[in-house]
Amino acid sequence: MDEEKIRQALILFPGSRRAANGVIVGDEEGSFYITDFGPRDEELTPEEDFLVPFCAKKEIIRLRSLKTSHDYLLRLRAITIADSSRLNRVMIERGKKFERGGRIWTLSGYYDTFNKYHRNYILKIPHKDRKALRSVPSGFVPLIEANAICLKSVLGEVVIVSEALKYFYYYMTICLHGTRYGILPEDCVNAGLIGLRVMVGSEAQDFDIDPRGILPKPVEAAIRQSVDAMVEFTYGHEYAHFLLGHLSSVAELRMADRNEDQIIYEHAFEYEADLHAIRVVTNRDYRSKLAVAAFNIFLYLYLIEFMAVEHSDVPNFAVSRTHPAPLDRLRNLRETLGNKDLPKRHELGMAIFEVRRMASIILERIKASSRSDVLTAYGSVYMHGLGGKERRDRIDY
DSSP: OOHHHHHHHHHHSTTOEEOSSSEEEEETTEEEEEOOOOOOOTTSOTTGGGGTTTSOHHHHHHTTSOOSHHHHHHHHHHHHHHTOHHHHHHHHHHHHHHHHTTOOOOHHHHHHTTTHHHHHHHTTSOHHHHHHHTTOOEEEEOOSSOOEEEEEETTEEEEEEEHHHHHHHHHHHHHHHGGGGTOOHHHHHHHHHHHHHHHHTOBOSOTTTSOSOOOOHHHHHHHHHHHHHHHHHHHHHHHHHHHTTHHHHHHHHHHHTOHHHHHHHHHHHHHHHHHHHHHTOOOHHHHHHHHHHHHHHHHHHHHHHHHHHHOTTSOOTTSOSSSOOHHHHHHHHHHHHOTTTSOOHHHHHHHHHHHHHHHHHHHHHHHHSSOSOTTTSSBOOOOGGGTOOOOOTTTTO
């Protein structure tokens, strides 16, 4: 909201007070954060008005009648953002930055700027597989859950990766590898807390407007490169489910209602997808990079598994009816790929020791806190040594 509108709002809404990008109406018991107002588009319904801040009008009209799997992906994104006032604010800021670059904002257009992840992976696999994946819409969705999935919708297959999963990879990389880049141990511990809270769903996903810390540019570039490889492996894993025909097979097995067999069957699919995502790649160097990325992902998930045993606020996302234990997945890759792509056996042992050491430090930090809800309270954790500064929500940003 520009200055003129803020002044108008302060008059229109008695008792309102100035905020970072608008006005706040109400008190501590209940309030509204108004970031814009004005005449509505009469061609849109009141329900569609909720999509106006972050969807182009042509996209809103597209959502009235879903015809393709691309429309389904747009709907997933739009509904997720509409349900979260915080994500609304994030997307508005993303829109401003997007348009400052001289581009016309659309929600799909914004997410298309991140297509490099899955496209880079697809370019490294055989032509017949690239052709098979051409019709599968793929991309990020700002879900709270840190997850990735290949969905079989009524309109066709869709591969989605939650933005939360990318954040998890980023902060866990700082946590476990930050000291080699000169990041203070305390900030590495805080990064681990942020990563855990992302998995729990309590860390506010507003990193664009409330940075938890700023890394030196060379360090940021190195960590981003590592995270990019993890995201690309994640897409590769989901594409493997599609290419191997797992979607229809799992659906058929679920209809049979054979619980124990189902677990074994679906775990086998995860092992297959892990391996296929790497083996199908034709470029040797890229294949090794993906193998190391998978190695790191499973170690990060193992940290959560380890902490879940010790702390009740950490749900064990790492292993489930559909996903085997992280170290089992890592060892399965080692047995099938050998040393040529994955780190050597003694390096794996050292990495597991480091994960347990860091998990123990984080647990001690949680126990020493004056708060009992360190992992579950909605809000933000900051890396103070990297300039992370606690700010007041809506007032400072």
